[in-house]
Amino acid sequence: MSTEVEKFNYDDAVVRKFAFATALWGVIATLVGLWLALMLVMPSLSFGLPQLTFGRLRPLHTNAAIFAFAGNAIFAAIYYSSQRLLKARMFSDKLSNVHFWGWQAIIVAAALTLPFGITQSKEYAELEWPIDIAIAVVWIAFAVNFFGTIARRRERHIYVAIWFYMATIITVAILHIVNNLALPVSATKSYSLYAGVQDAFIQWWYGHNAVAFFLTTPFLGLMYYFLPKAANRPVFSYRLSILHFWSLVFIYIWAGPHHLHYTALPEWASTLGMLFSVMLWMPSWGGMINGLLTLRGAWNRVAEDPVLKFFVVGVTFYGMATFEGPLLSIKSVNALSHYTDWTIAHVHSGALGWNGFMTFGMLYWLAPRIFQTKLWSKKLAELHFWFGTFGILLYIVAIYAAGVTQGLMWRAFDATGRLAYPDFVETVVRIVPMYWVRVLGGSLFVTGMVMGLINIVMTWRTRPRRYADVSDEAPPLGAYAGVTPRLEVPRYSQMTASGHAFVYFVKAQWHRVWERSPLKFALWATAAVVVASAFEMVPTFLIRSNVPTIASVKPYTPLELVGRDIYVAEGCYNCHSQMIRPIRAETERYGEYSKPGEFIYDRPFQWGSRRIGPDLQRVGGKYPDLWHVRHMEDPRSTTPQSIMPSYAWLEKTDLDFGSVQQRVDAMAMLGVPYGDAVLHGERMARAQSQEIAARIAGQGGPKHLETKQIVALVAYLQRLGTDIKHQGSGS
């Protein structure tokens, strides 16, 4: 064995950049969230501007919180901990910089497109195809850099945190590519390759696993590295951490369909999602217990160390959120909670409590080390902790109360068997006080975030004139060659060859080899993800009975298609669902429950995930055209207590008839039987817009709307859910 020792230094410059970006984007993401919370009680805050409506800004908030705040945080964690755990500088400083600046450019691109209605409308995957390609390129640069560092490592064993990072990189790449497959119509518009039920299934396979592999596994890697460092104690049980890893990788990927209970998704897929979600309790709580018990013997320090305080509350929120997640996946609970603010409270306890607090624990631990100076103010960090803690508690308790109230009111019947609250807006008015408490809680949390940013910036300002090189030394990996102890399995005389082979297998020498061979390890983690995904996807796509066709369901007319695209661009799905569940309270309120065959031309699907406003699946024909015009112009003119913003510009903005044919052609390429519309899309759209504009004028409304966007939107809304009413026979 060679005794040669190599000296090397770490690249902390990239960690500093990601740490700064985390603190900055964290403030911006939560400020936008606070603005949105205010809009729910003061809808006039959109000031009549399209770019400031709730529907357009909510995706900006979610994307900023997930990909800008949490994303930069996990990259800071990965770049800092991987170099030290692998005893190697990052593979390429250039790739590190490509990753950092590329990721920030993507965030800026999101901020410049989402408020302008450029969106795919898939939750947490709203960004349009050119940005999706950029994400894939930057992610590949990150992956090459990360795996290149592993290849150049000087530490034989790959610590469990690195396993979590590997699973993240591989799985996020698969999820992103599969979910974003789309046919471009223009530089800013595309149609999903999947339609209706399949699109919904793929989206929530992605959506759920984005939570799993972007907001959970990398943060667990962070926890398994930074928590032992902060406590100055090894992880409580390394065994449990390995069990935690494999259980999560094998279980999480199956759980996505629980987002679609009682929808038009086949029941077997929904049940499978529920079962695996309930199984997640076991590894998640194992991980939480492992995290908290790592502090054994160090609890006395929690009172005086803000870093440990953040970690303790962060891990506790992980336990709470992962208890609640499986609970919400149980069908009977989900029937009450789905589409209500309960889900929003759950998401925020995870994102603010688990991701947010783990992030700030890490940043406060990192700041003195990466800036090579003292933390500017420990007191301010303590204050941040208390503002954050009380902020989250106020926020989520109010929203839990709002969610349960909504759910119970929606399903309540009076003594005569009629809906107790038939007017949807009654259920909105009831929770407005809770929305105000949410604003208060959010304000406290944002204040804490600002304190965090100030503390990081001020610490940076007291940095030394020139950073000292952070160097280390270790023997090269080759020095270990041949010294890996072989597994000795005694061969007794009574033992058969197959018995000996079995014992050898059970002793799992093969897994010890994987642990040191990142390529094999990565391949098996990929196999776990791909097999689980295939088990759910293949039947969903190939079994025809899953999506029975309905003869009366026809493609949207060219004008309705354009109107649908306006609905998508305005982000209406952020407040309105298009999915009536087969539950009596819903069919009484909205009409016939939704059938899978009704959505075969919906690219992308618009089922939504919450109801700030009522479901719109059967709104077609419910009101006259003029009602829709007046409602969009000023929602309070038709529903005095409505909290919907005004969409008055739709009456003034010209419809882009020039793009109609492109849209129709793209849909035809995806297999929609458009017939004559392939040749005369624009002409057909103009003819239908004339008809609708004439009807609106005839009903006493504004004249000459035939060239305006409102006409296309009215055409789409009036078509919604009506095909099934013409159903003579289904096949």
Next chain:
Amino acid sequence: MKLSDVVSSMHLPVYAEVPLLLFMGVFIGVVLHLAGRRDELTAMAALPLRDDARRPEHRP
């Protein structure tokens, strides 16, 4: 015969049971793998703390 014909004729409930068995197998495998590696695992758990022991970094 198309692939969709083959898949359509398959017995669907199996899809809810096979993954459960798969997971159970993997779970048991990992548990067995972890049995009896006390010393090795103790050393692995100490990996994040090694650099602190050898080269104390700047402490606040």
